[in-house]
Amino acid sequence: MLRLGLTGGIGAGKSEVSRLLAGYGAVLIDSDRIAREVVEPGTPGLAAVVAEFGPGVLRDDGALDRPKLGGIVFGDHDRLRALNAIVHPLVRARSAELESAAGPGSVVVHDVPLLVENGMAALFDLVLVVDATPETQLDRLVRLRGMTETEARERMAAQATREQRRAVADLVIDNDGPLERLEPRVREIWRDLLGRAADTRGPAQATPADNPPDTPGE
Template structure:
């Protein structure tokens, strides 16, 4: 993260896969938050021609490339999510690049902004101290599993492997300042996000006072 700008509120947003973090991020953006999406940036820093992609190929071989030279994400995912050491290697390549780009975007947001960093691995990487608040989108593991198999088309084994590679529900909740319960239907989500936004705007106003 870059140096703090006057009145800026830095918010970390996280949640387990299938918890609904992306929907919360979309709603917050609608209210006026500046979203710094770590997943999107992670894709950008390994696009063809980038140093990031070259480093991934050096670590995992050219078999992780498609015929057109782009990163074969499903194949790489199969490799790393079943092997903690390989996942660590991939993270060691991608995370510094994502951090540098995130700092650039945060700086461009300007003073007084509410900047929400959408960070899937916030708890795993001990990043909570970097933010003024941490918002955790919470859902029970069985809800995550149902969404991953029903909405994303994963097999039960694939879904469980992805979930096992992340922090536990308890580890995420332990770093939360605010919790959004997304165990229910979508219509129950928006009122909670609105309340969170009200809290964020109050905190931002206090910080800029």
Template structure:
């Protein structure tokens, strides 16, 4: 088995790269998706978030109101740290379960947005960084996710710098260009990862 940490700044295109890796046969462990699962209604994770942040972060239906919680934590590093202290251990435990279920010769790709910010690179055999310029990422966040430019810039500023991410990369996939330029790069990296897993 080869354990791969996949990361990149918000708007860099991790979801697309994860999808391509999965299409080649990778076991993808998506931290963002798990982070949503561990705070679904009825989970201990959601109960802990409500205990920390109050009922105001719930929708009328009792689910987590992500935009409201986001407006609280992204404006205050202390509150963000409090949220991370609840969610990150739950995500790590679930990720470990999924990894343990993978075949011995699998390529397990952990999609971890905050890999560099949380100093997690040593947990993986290899780190793949999706790289795109700030201008490209900002454009995608505004165009594809409907964010206001200042909101997108705040999210980007809360993450590691491009240089910090590139410093931990074993492989860099450039996603500054069109989508069709992405697939050949991902395929090249996949071949290397699959060879490593087969060793």
């Protein structure tokens, strides 16, 4: 099994890369998605959040009011630490459960937006950074996500710098161009990852299915 940490700045195109890798056959573990799942209604995670922050963080339907909780923890390091102390162990446990279900020779991609910020690079066999210039990020956030320029710049400034991400990268995808240029690069990296994963299980276990498709999802 090969454990890959995938990260990138907001607007760099990390989600598209994770989608392509999953289409090729990677086992995708999305930390953001898991973080939402572990605090869904009826979960011990949500009960712990309510015990810490009070019932005011719930919507009328009993689900977590994320904007309200965000308003409490944003800019308050102690409150944010308290939230992370609840959510992070649950995310780690669920990620480990999903990873343990992957077969020998699998490429397990951990999609972790804050990999650099949380000092997690050493947890993975390799780190893949999806990179784009700040100008490209800003354009995508404003044009495609509907943010104002001020909102976009604030979101970008709250993350690790481009240099900090590239400093921990074993592999980098430069994604300033269109999708047509991204796909061949991801296919190239996928073949490299498969080779590395095969080395972890020995050539006797390799299968014909290890060859990536020419287009994602085929």
